[in-house]
Every structure is written in C-alpha cells, then in structure tokens.
Amino acid sequence: MKTKRITSAALALCLALSLCVGAQAAGSRQEALQALGILSGDDSLSSTVTRAQFAQMLTAASPYKDAAEGYGVSLFKDLKGDHWASGSVRVAIEQGWMTGYVDGTFRPDQAITLEEGCAALLKALGYDPSDLKGAYPAAQLSKASSVGLLDGVSAEQGAKLTRQDCVNLFYNLLTAKTSAGTVYGTALGCTVTNGQVDYSALVSAGTKGPYVADSAALSLPLTPTAVYCNGALSSLASVQQYDVYYYSANMGTVWVYRSRVTGTLTGLSPSAAAPTAVTVAGVSYQLGTSEAAYQLSSQGSFREGDLVTLLLGMNGEVVRVIDALENEAVYYGTVVSSAKGASTSSTTSSSTASAQVTTQVACTDGVVHTFYHSGSALSAGKLVTVSATQSGTTVRSLSAKKLEGAVSKDGTGLGNYRFADGVQILDTDENGGYVRIYPSRLAGVRLSGEDVRCYTLNADGEIDRMLLRNVTGDIQSYVYISRVEDNSMEMNVSVDYTYILDGQAQSLHSSAKYPVSTGGAALVYEKGSLKSIRQLTSVSLDSLSSLSAMGGGREYKLAEDIQVLLRDSTGGQGYYLTELSQVNGEDFKLTGWYDSLGFSAGGRVRIIVASPK
Template identity: 60%
Template sequence: MKKRLISLALTLCLALSLGTTGVLAAQDETTALETVKVLGIMVGDENGNMNLSSQVTRAEFVKMMTAASSYKDTVGSGYGASLFKDVKSSHWASEYIKLGVEQGWFTGYVDGTFRPDNSITLEEGCTALLRLLGYDSGSLAGSSPTAQLSKAGAIGLLDDTTAMQGQTLTRQDCVTLFYNLLTAENSAGAVYGATLGYTITNGEVDYSTLVSSDTKGPYVASSGTLELPFSTDHVTVYRNGSASSLSAVKQYDVYYYNANLRTVWIYSNRVTGTLTAVSPNRAAPTSVTVAGTTYDIGTSTATYKLSSQGGFADGDTITLLLGMNGEVVDAISAQDSDTVYYGVVVASEKSASSSTTTVSDTASVQTATQVACSDGTTRTFYHDGSAFSTGRLVTVTVNSSGTTVKSLSSRSLTGTVSSDGTRFAGYDFAADAEILDTDSEGGYVRIYPSRLAGSKLTSDNVRYYTLDENGDIDHLILEKATGDTRTYVYVTEADKSVSDTSVSGTYTYLYKGASSTVSGSTAYNVSAGGAVLRYDGGSLRSIQQLTSAKLTQLSDLYAMAGNQKYLLDENVQVLLKDAGSSSGYYATTLSEINADDYSLVGWYDDMGCPAGGRIRIIVATAN
C-alpha cells in the first residue's frame, strides 16, 4: 500500500516573506544581524540583548575586527601588552588592540594614547576596515577622510548604512558595516568572506552554512543534563524543531549547540528493536538495521559500538539514538531505555527463523509483526505470541525483558480542531505530537496538527490517543480523517466489456506522471478523469471516480471554482494536456500553469473525510 511521510525539515530560516520595501529592508537587517552573531563578530550582553542603539568604542570595534579576520581564533582573553599609556596589559581589550596595531588596522594618538573608550566615528571605522582589506594610501584618491569614505562606498562597505561623516557608530551601524565587509572585495579583487572560507553567493553570505560549520555536536545527554561551554541564562532552546527549554532535556537526548548564537538544538529521536543487520561488515559498519528499518551510522562512537568490537550481536534488542538528520549517533542497550510505540499492524506472521534472521535447528518460532508507528515509520518487531490481523491497533513495548506487542482498545475523542491547529477536544497538541491517519485498506500517513486545523473529528475518526506529562496530546491515531492515505490517479483510458457470459476491463492511468495499466475480469464504473484506487488485502478492489470542478482561480495553496474555495493537496498532481505525448498528458508543476492562459479542471475527493475534500489532481489545457 501507499505510504507517504509528510516530514518537517528542521531548518534555520530568516524571514522569507515578500512584500514592501520596508519588509525587504527588515529582512536584510535580520540576515545581517544573524550573520554577525553566528560569526561571533557581535554578541549580546549577559541577558542576550544586542543593544543595537548603543555607541561602539574603539576597543569594541577592534575586537569586532578580530572576530571578522583570520586571527579570530588566535586571540584569547588573557593579558596582552601595554603598548599605550591608557591601555594597561590587564585591560580586557589589550590583546585585541595589540593585534590591531601590529596588523596596521589602527594607530594610536601622538600623545601615546589609544583612547579605547572613545566612541569610534564612521571615517575611523571605514579606515580600519579598508586596511583590513589591504587598501593602502596608494589606492585612495583625495584627502582624508573623504578618500576613505569614497573608497568604502565604491566597494560596498557603506551599502544600507545610515551613519554620516563625523558621526559615531552604533552597534546597528556595525552590523551593516561588518556584513558588507564579508561581501566586499579586498585589494586583490577577491571577495573577503570567501578568503575566510565562507560561502558567498550572489553577493550574500550563506547563513545556513555558517550555522552548520559553527555548530558543535552531536552529543548525548547520558545523565539527562547538557554540558555547554557558555552560561545557560537566556539561552535559546529547540527540542525536536519546536521552541522549548532546558528543563525539557531527558536522559539520552541528542543535542547540538552554537555558542555564538547561544542556541541549543535537542532531539529525542530514537528507535528500539531487534538488531538484524550491520552493513557492509562488522569490521567497518556504515549502516545498521533495527526493527526492520536501516539507518546510516553517523559517528565514530556508533561505528565502534556496532562493530565486532562493540559487544552488540544480531538478535540483541538495542536502542539507537538518532541525530538531527536521522543518522545514528549512539547505540545503547534496551535495558537502559524503555521504549513504547503506538500504531497499526501492517503485516504479522509466524516465522520459523529467529530474530537474527538466520535459520537453524535451534531457532525459536517467533512472530514478526510490521507496525506503522505514529511517527510514520514502519518497524518490524519480533515477539512471542500469536500473529495480529492487519489494521489492528497495537502498542509495542521494548525493554530489557524483550519485545511485547499488545492489542489496544479504542480510546476516542470528539471535537473540532482549533483554527490554528494547536488544540483539540479540550487538549493542546504537544510540540512533538505524532499523528497517524489510517484507513481500512492498509493505508497510512503521518500528518501534523496544522493539517487538521478547523476539522471536526468524530469518534469514528479518532481511534486512540495518549497524553504526555503535561496533559497534552502526544500520540493520536486517526481513521479516514484526511483522505491523504489514498492513491489518486488520472485515468486516461477506460475500456470495459460486459456481456451475458463475461465481464472485462482495461484501465490506463497516470500516477505522478508515470503510466500504468490494469486489466482483468472486472469492470469499474469509472471514465477518463481523476480517480482513486481502492484496495482490499493489498489487491486492487475498485477504481472510484473523483469529483471535478472547473477552476477559475489558482494559487499555491488553494483554487477557486466560481465562489467555491478548495484547498490543494500538498502533493497535488498537475497534468498538462498535450496531444503530442504518448498518453496525451505530461506532468508539470503549479508554477507552470495559471487560470489566465489555461483552462483548468480540478479533481477532488468527496469521501466523507472531515479534513478531506482537497484538490488532488489538476489538468491544464492551453487556451
């Protein structure tokens, strides 16, 4: 049966909205600020505040320059040298000032002072940055400071800055200056940020690569606490992609941190089950199969533990701790971590082989049960006892005592999901809530609370739910709630023959652009157009026609048919009618069609699913 996982990619994004010039300017400011933060050029105070309106001193500016240079990792917090009578060796910035003077970025005053606490002016800052870029007096035309400001403007240092000649710089001004520094060309014609190893694309710093390169981890919270090299006051915490707090950390969570951003990412993803394979070999494993699913090994710790030296053998019940990309970070014994799964049975049968998947005279007879778990993953569990019928609601407990699979009685709720998808039947959804929609034909799909926003669910739709320690819904198993479990196709040919002695039919359809044909001694009541395949025991039972609507407006999220609004399936199939292709159609995308240049027909499901009724297929014909 069809299986679709709607996954949330954890990403770090920066205001991707389109709008007025003001909105775009705010987006650019956010990008620049986050960039200088992640590079450690500018950091917040003890409360995490950036204080962007505060003025910047000469000492603070030279420290920022150090962080924006190739010397950023060479200067520590120890004592430096006393080069100026107002900068003692014990001054917090003495090492930075010493470096700035040695590199020619800064000079002192004729009276032997540096004046570290003086606010720095625009022309002073630009002069220092030009020297960092390798521009000497010979590359400047005119007198100071006009020559320096003119050159700074020519290479883009002053883009989007508001400070004027003679004005002192604020921290906001420095955000812009240092971001521009990274994208400016040095005296040799190279983009400065690129010389430091940063990725610069189309004049912009690639923020995501900066975060990735400066993020440390993965680490495992073996004791249930995190070890961080910075104060945890006012730290930003994400758990499984949602805003959280350090109090949510649990034993064996996997975590990463970025010290400059003062941000921690925590993941509780883990899988417990029978170890059945390690590939390509035990000497140097790169992947492991547990509970019937194969995972890439991502750390040297996991590689060692799963190798022949690590102590785990085929048939052992173990727990894999997974990182942000689903890779194996560590492996521990199941006795250290009890795991409970909820889901529906996909297949279950007695097996004459052991859980090690080898056959021998002493192999015990076990039951192998495949379960579609609430996180959307199908896992295979080896256990004692009888086989389960397909579609049975079960719970699986894996611990040091082994694997236990038990049937669950229905536990239902009735109510309307809030319009923002955060609350249902008097309960909030947990930040990491797992929701599985199923049907009576073996289909299943993981969905997220937002998919159910505004939908009224009855006791027929809610099969089971659990609450976490906060009283929030953390597991929810549904039936026929969305219609997303079905396989939607576009029938291009429907030929059937019915006589007194025989019935036959041949049907050709497109699914995601690929053509298939089914034929046999069955005639379905369907014609060319959108349809849904219906199954029974894994075999095609019928082909059912969808309902069509002539679309008059189309966007990325919805379509209009006159005054009627239809939401689009996230994976809506778009076909362009083309007499030149073998099937008469070819697959295209939403961005390639519109309601002005094409005649559009949408096909939607009308099968009684409370969160269904979405456009599943759109056929476009050029006007």
C-alpha cells in the same frame, strides 16, 4: 492500496529550523556574526559601539583573531595591558586598520563614527587611503558605498555607530571583494554565494558535538542563552539521561535531541568487522561516530539478534548504542503486515529456534518498524502498541480512545487539549495504509468521534500522539482515467480501464462496472484488492498559486502531492506529468479534480489537467 510516509529528513532539518535557518532569514546577519564570534554579548542593537568594541569586532573578523589572545601590553596610556580589549586594539594598530591620537591615547570608550569605521574596514580589505579619490572622510564613504559596505546601513557621516550598524557593516565586509578581487569572507572559511553568507555552514563549523548526556546534567563550557530540544525552545531542566546534544559557544546555544530507536539488531553493513550502517527494527541507520562503529563491530559487545536502543543525532545518525532501556521504548501505530515463521539467528539472541511473528508497524513517527515477537499474526490496519525492552518485545492491540472537537485555526490544539511540541499524528485506514501528517494539515477542521481512533497525553496533559481514521484522504491513490472500454455482454460484465498514476499509464481489467467516466478518480482498496473506483469532482480553474487555486470565485486548496498532467497539444490522447510551476491560467485551460468523498479534512485538488489554449 497506496502507502505513504514522511521520511526522517525532519531530523536532518531540526538544527537548521531551530536556528532560523539561512542567511536570508530575518536577523540572520546578526546570527552569522555571532556564529563567527564577531558579535558577542547581549547588548541592545540600538546601543552605540565604542572604539574598543569596534577593534574587537574587527580583529574577530580577521585571520588574526587568535593573535589577540595573550596580549598583556598596551601601546596607549589610557589602555592598560589588562584591559579586556588590549589584545584586539594592538592587532588593529599593528595591521594599520586603526590609529590612536597624537596625545598618546586610544580613547577606547569613545563612540566610533561611521567614517572611522569605514576607514578601518577599507584598510582591512586592502585599500590604501592614498589610492582613494578625494579627501577624508568623503573619499572613504564613497569607496565604502561602491564596494557594498554601506548596504543596509542607515547611519550618515558623523553619526555614532550602533550595534545594528555594525551588524550590517561587518556582514557586508564578509561579502565584499578585497582590493585583490577576492571575497573577504572566504579567507575566514565562509562560503559566500550571490552575496550571502552560508549560515548553515557557519553553524555546523562552530558547533561541537555530538555528546551523550550521562545524567540529567550536561557538561558544558558555557552558560547557554538558548536551549532547543528536538527543535523547540526549551531549557536545561528538560534534559534527560541519554539525550544527544550539541553546542555553539559563539552563539551561546545548546541543541538537545531525544530520538531513540529500540528493536532487534538484524544486520550490519558492509560487514561486522567495519560497519558503517546498522539495521534495527527493519530500518537502516548510518553510524555517525567511531564509538557507535566500535560498539557494533565484531570487537564490540553487541551481536545480531540483540535487543538494543540506538541514540540518534540531529541527522538521524547513530551516536551511541546501549542495551535496550527497560520500559523505555513504546510505539503506537497501525499494522502494515504480519506473518508467523521460524526465528533466525539475526532475529533472536536465543540459540534455540522457535516460532516467531514478524510484524511491520507504521508508527506515529511515520516510520515503518519491524518487530519480532511471540503470539499470533495480526491483521493489517489493526492499531497496536509495541513495548520493546530487555525482557522482549510485546505487541498488544490498542483500545479505541475517541475524541471529537475542532482543531484550532493555528493548529495548536484539538478541543480542550493542546498539541505537544513535536506531536506525532498518523492518518490511517482499515487496510494498513497510512500517512504522517502535521497539525497545520488539520487547522480549522472539526473532527468527529469516528475520526480519532486513539490518542495519548504526555505528563503535561498535551496530546503527543494521535491516530486518525482516514481524515485527510491523503492515503488514497488518485488517478486520471483516460479511457473506459465496456466490453460487457448480457450477464458477463467486462470493463477495461486505462488510467494515469504519477505520469505512468496503467490498465485495469475488471468484472465490475464502476460508476466513473473519463476524469479524476480515487481507487479504493480493501485487504489489498480493489473494492471500488470513485469519481472526483471537476472544476474549471482560473488561476494557480503554490498552495491553492481559484475557480468560479472559490478557492480550492491543493494537495501537497498534486499530480499535474499536460495534455498532448497535437490532438492525441497522451498525458504527460509536469510541475505545477510550469502551467498557468493564461496559457492553459485548467481542469482540477478534487475529492468530495466525505473526508473531514479532504476537499483538496488532487489532479490538474492542463490543455494548451
């Protein structure tokens, strides 16, 4: 039996996803400038930019941005010392980036033109006007174009700059080379690769946290314009006590994470004196703060055998440890294994040894948690709910709660119910096999009452957890049978099967003869033992993409963990694991093997064999 799970890397990605990650994403130039504090406010991108605003952007995009603070004197008669931009204007004048007018004014509210802006940015890059060929403004615009400042800028000579123009100009400034040949943005601490600013690094550098909410109200030095909770757009009203949060003042954004793990503390590494990782409910977590490290150290208040709750940050690291919250931790899942034995000092805080059940449960979050409890051992594949509180851990059988209907084509709901943000869906079988899936995997699929084993609703009446019965077929072990040797004699059945699984050749001797031949197949297990082998259906494929294949005028979806085997071109019978990107329909004869085994959301190509033409 093959057991699959999705790792907790989703936590590490939440921040990036909620921010429209990466400098390549639409609007990311604007977000990069916001992260650096170059672009502020919420004015429309189509609004014009004044000379004062441009001076402020220019100073913020320089190593002198801190020097602009505290200025109370102005060099110009139309710019008082208490003007909001007086400090920035003074820096821009002193550095020679901008100049005033001969009548002693700066004209802060006058719109800045393209040539004026380019002249200032070229000076910031270290280019002296005397070194430019030609006269103003043609010389400035020509040089600005050659160094890349005008990439993506639609304004022409004489045009008033808009905020969108400035987004492109200042982003290009960060990636442009100075007169000395260095990339300008590196002086501001930016990482620039292939002409792109590493946005995720900017966000990380400007993000403060982690902090823990001691109540339902956060202590913030800003009024946020955006709040995300576990990666989904939310509001401050959704904050709960013990949430972990981060904020960026430049971006006006708060990120809240409500990820907690409750269970028995069974180990510290490398030592209790100076731990860097903790094991709770059978899973190891890195310690992300000095507070958590102290709490779990020999000087702290927690010991092995204690029932604790870990408050996790955006990367799944431990931010703080608290006593197990009463009625807080409830898990739903399927039993992977369960055995009864004697308790130890690391599995209970009691000084008296007693019989104890150790049960591993694949929970709807895709993580296998280990629980220590009283009672009897449970059979693999049984659905359970686990409550972990200071009073102890209780594991109960989960009653069936069936549901049928079609999943919407956009994967947002099932039947009359919507899926909650972050809904947890676990596909399971009767033997403890499981795989964490996401709503998009079920989009457009009709589920019968037998497909849904159980589900729960949140306070808004949305499905927040769902346990399925082998709906996707993704739990199965798919192999390519390369040889079947039948050595049966009269009443004695003896068959040898050679198959390839994940590129490795394996052999199986069986006293049963299964109705399969050379080609793709699924190994079917029951209680840990092979029950049968079922043949997959073959199809000749004409073309491939990363998600699907075409064959005989029909489109076939590809399994996410598809196995692509390259057949030996020398005439041998060898098969070698390769990548999907390494084969195509022009150079190879492609044979796909898909499951037609009755899974409601199956029908995926599981194996492709590529033979050189």
